[in-house]
Amino acid sequence: MSIKDKVNTSKFTKDSDNFKELIILYNSINNEENIINNCEFNNTCGDITKDIEWLWAVNQNAINCFTKFFEEINLVKKVNKYYNNHFSILGISFITLNTDEILDEDSEYHFDIVSQYDVPHQTNILTVLIPMKYEKGMGGLEYIVDDTVQYYEYNIGEYIVFDSSKIKHRTAPFKIENKMNRVLISVNLSSDLEWAKAVTKSNTHSQGNYFDEGI
Numbered sequence: 001m002s003i004k005d006k007v008n009t010s011k012f013t014k015d016s017d018n019f020k021e022l023i024i025l026y027n028s029i030n031n032e033e034n035i036i037n038n039c040e041f042n043n044t045c046g047d048i049t050k051d052i053e054w055l056w057a058v059n060q061n062a063i064n065c066f067t068k069f070f071e072e073i074n075l076v077k078k079v080n081k082y083y084n085n086h087f088s089i090l091g092i093s094f095i096t097l098n099t100d101e102i103l104d105e106d107s108e109y110h111f112d113i114v115s116q117y118d119v120p121h122q123t124n125i126l127t128v129l130i131p132m133k134y135e136k137g138m139g140g141l142e143y144i145v146d147d148t149v150q151y152y153e154y155n156i157g158e159y160i161v162f163d164s165s166k167i168k169h170r171t172a173p174f175k176i177e178n179k180m181n182r183v184l185i186s187v188n189l190s191s192d193l194e195w196a197k198a199v200t201k202s203n204t205h206s207q208g209n210y211f212d213e214g215i
Helices: 017-029 060-064 067-072 075-083 194-205
Strands: 008-011 039-045 052-057 088-102 125-133 141-145 148-152 158-163 168-171 174-190
Touching: 017 039, 017 067, 017 125, 039 060, 067 075, 075 125, 075 158, 075 174, 088 194, 125 194, 174 194
Parallel strands: none
Antiparallel strands: 008 158, 039 052, 052 088, 088 174, 125 158, 125 174, 141 148, 141 168
């Protein structure tokens, strides 16, 4: 099993000022207008997991809000080295889930990006998930490797990376005592290959990513 077939993790400092600024940003924009200080976000309801929503950064000001934190954790440099490719960020969103229960039938296994051009032994499209608000047991990541279901418990202070076209996954079913809000920062990255950029932009656009400029 290669690194392209696994979920990989990397630590970050959860008490950093740049990370705290993103928490403040999310709390500020979580309203009907979804615009704060000229930063514009697009709110879209998902259809793969019940009650899940995306809050996409859709103008340059909104994108810029994430720059300092991503540079602090060397996000792009790390994935470039790890996957031996050259990646660029094509989408950034907050993925939110505000509930006390997800049943098995409420959450479907899926690939984030599907393309006929994807090749078995190379990674060209990545998903990065950075937990921002999370309580233990509130829907970790359930994914399949070699026909075996595996479980990853999100941990604030650790982000995960996986090949968007090779790791089938879902929000793990759960039930907690009180309704709570789970928030993940999601980053979509593509290599320089034209098909990879095109399919990433197309797939995320259908989910609400209306930022069409380069990041």
